[in-house]
Amino acid sequence: MTSRQYNSVWFREPRKAASPGRSREEIVMAAVELLDAEGLAGLSMRKLGAKLSAGATSLYWYVAHKDELLELVYDEVWGEMMVPDPEVMGWRETCSVMSHSMRQVILRHPWSADLIGRMPALGPNALRVTDQMHKAFRLAGFTGLDIDYANSTLTAYVFGMTIPQVAWDAAAKDHDYDQDRLREFVAKAAAGYPELVERINAVDYDNPQVMREVSFDFGLVSVLDGLERRLGT
Amino acid sequence: MTSRQYNSVWFREPRKAASPGRSREEIVMAAVELLDAEGLAGLSMRKLGAKLSAGATSLYWYVAHKDELLELVYDEVWGEMMVPDPEVMGWRETCSVMSHSMRQVILRHPWSADLIGRMPALGPNALRVTDQMHKAFRLAGFTGLDIDYANSTLTAYVFGMTIPQVAWDAAAKDHDYDQDRLREFVAKAAAGYPELVERINAVDYDNPQVMREVSFDFGLVSVLDGLERRLGT
């Protein structure tokens, strides 16, 4: 395999821009725009180069390879997540706000869902968010490794809830938003599974967004309750 | 865009094999092997064709496109998940066993982590697992949509906990398993974040597997406690 040393993007000073639109910062910005518009599959070094009116391979002066670029855009996503100060909001409220923000950011940048399983979140923005969350859990009363565990649990919930949702949205978009057909499809697929059939009609297909919010909050409250229980109050 | 109708793989009868190693079943099996060996990026129609001693494009007789093949292998993964009968095990134990099984399956097939955000789980195996889980939550005392919500919450936790772990493993493998360097790297990256620095040395770098298990169980118990709380006992 590659067998390179662990020298992350984050440890090399970004090279200075020589022409307009060619700093690391601008490259990353353009990449995010391209990703938002065309998804992960729509980002190619060639297209990105063109967008910056540069030769496709010019970018390799600023980024070692595409994966590095993805590390950079991934952290950009973390940069959009909001974490209130747990000292003024209290830990539960902090967790709640942060969870909703995290979810919204991923839904806003669906391609980021694919990156979560691809590279660890080690950029400065990710670390800042994690740091704040650790603070929240420390203030809540967790100590030692339990701080990490509690944070992992909450983050896992948010990711796990949001990532498959992105997949659903993508499938729906790909197949022309035809809610009725999708519903029919699911009903047909679920036929023969008694438990599924039972409740398939209970689902409110007309207000999927609302149902999702309710579902998300149900789980969030459950997770926070479960964590609170660890505090042994 | 493509704008095709919602006609999933699951509704077309698989075409019969004409030569040995060319049924849908065998194609999927070979694909899983290739994926296990070389990861998602290592699966190409050409390589898969070669593995089956077929022309690269012969596969298109059995599968409409690569995405469809991925849907099939994805469901294969769901087929490996074990769900005990909740009527004999009780709901909490059922959830626990299923969660660990789900996690192990994903770790065994790391490429599956990438598919979770890419396509909905609508295959027969996925439906079977979901059906069983719904049964467990119904027996637990949940009713109506709460059954869906509870199941979503648990599944989200397991996915969200496991997917980023796969990313870590991939990064570690890519960078030569050098635990010491990785540790040093993380320490350096975390410098400047007081909460992170504080506990970075508490992490047991020598037994990462053990820590992960502990972490997973911590979160799992929390989630199950939180769900139980919804039952209002």
Added chain:
DNA sequence: ACCTGAACACCGTTCAAGT
């Protein structure tokens, strides 16, 4: 009905050559 190879329109990345 099933399979093939050629062809098309793409990729990421390297590298010698330019300024």
Added chain:
DNA sequence: ACCTGAACACCGTTCAAGT
């Protein structure tokens, strides 16, 4: 120091042509 285009080794997919 920075950028380029050509080139290499790949992709997924289509399709006319074979049996």
